[in-house]
Amino acid sequence: MSVLVTGGAGYIGSHVVRLLRERGDDVVIVDDLSNGIPERVAGLPLERIDLSAPEAEASLKDAMLTHGVDSVIHFAAKKQVGESVERPLWYYRQNVDGLANLLAALGDAGVDRLVFSSSAAVYGMPDRLTVPENTDCRPINPYGQTKLIGEWMIDDVMAVTDLRAIKLRYFNVAGAGWPELADTAVMNLVPIVLERLAAGKPPVIFGDDYDTEDGTCIRDYIHVKDLADAHIAALDALAAGTNEHTSFNVGTGQGASVKEVIEALSDALGEPIDAEIGARRAGDPPRLVADTSSIAAELGWKAELGLADIAASAVEVHRARR
Ligand SMILES: NC(=O)c1ccc[n+]([C@@H]2O[C@H](COP(=O)([O-])OP(=O)(O)OC[C@H]3O[C@@H](n4cnc5c(N)ncnc54)[C@H](O)[C@@H]3O)[C@@H](O)[C@H]2O)c1
Incomplete structure (x- = not known):
């Protein structure tokens, strides 16, 4: 496989990159290094792109075509709940605009497999002992809203294109x-x-x-290495043609x-x-x-x-x- 990993210089992304490289997949990282550390992915191609910038769609398309990408894992986002309450519009710009640019670039480049980092924050305060995916999603902060909107955006694009995507709702990593x-x-x-x-x-x-x-x-509490492994399972399922339920809890x-x-x-x-x-x-x-x-x-x-x-x-x- 040839996988473009947005946010691949981050905490979770770099674990997934490590597993992909261990099994011999080609990887290209896209990261603006706002919170990423390039040493985590030393030696791998790294495209420094801010996904939320207006020119990101074209840069991402170029990166996908240049590297012959067949799948994308999208980690790049801002992730601090408190900060999202203080700076809601910035969170929407970063997380929602960033995903919109990526979805547009996937269409432009003809790449049809996507794994998306969602979060248990989409559930808000559920009154159930354990939470299945069909629980009502009522996020209680802008961060959680951006993740739920991201899931909706992906569903809407999937409805009218060949895109196939798996959204992983991480619990406490x-x-x-x-x-x-x-x-x-x-x-x-x-x-x-x-x-x-x-x-x-x-x-x-x-x-x-x-x-x-x-x-x-x-x-x-989910160990980040197990979580990383779930992304490999998701990529393999997409490659095998799975397209049934597209949001999964990871805990x-x-x-x-x-x-x-x-x-x-x-x-x-x-x-x-x-x-x-x-x-x-x-x-x-x-x-x-x-x-x-x-x-x-x-x-x-x-x-x-x-x-x-x-x-x-x-x-x-x-x-x-x-
Ligand atoms: N860590 C958690 O507990 C947790 C839980 C649920 C969901 N998530 C989600 O998982 C994903 C990865 O989280 P993480 O813990 O690895 O965070 P992280 O901050 O370590 O990694 C995110 C990476 O994305 C990059 N990035 C951020 N905004 C960008 C932009 N506009 N353009 C390009 N690159 C950008 C950062 O530089 C960083 O390298 C995020 O989408 C986050 O919301 C994380």
């Missing part, structure tokens, strides 16, 4: 498959806990009075509470962690866990790694960086 590809952002529970400890401060648990087994919020199907994550990190560190209990944060659903039966049945993919693997890889990276 964490860990590192290779230390040098680890996330540099400190936005999610695992890196936040490690950063607080490194600063000599106790991690804070935002609310321990939720209606869950131990009172803390439950999420579905483990297992929930872990904030306290359980902190325990896993404590085990990986080999030292106890004393957390502080703080107030609840607005917009935190008590429980958000993927129903993963569709992706297992239709793409033959399931997560292999668990919380202990996530914690071990995160601690390894954290120690190396310090």
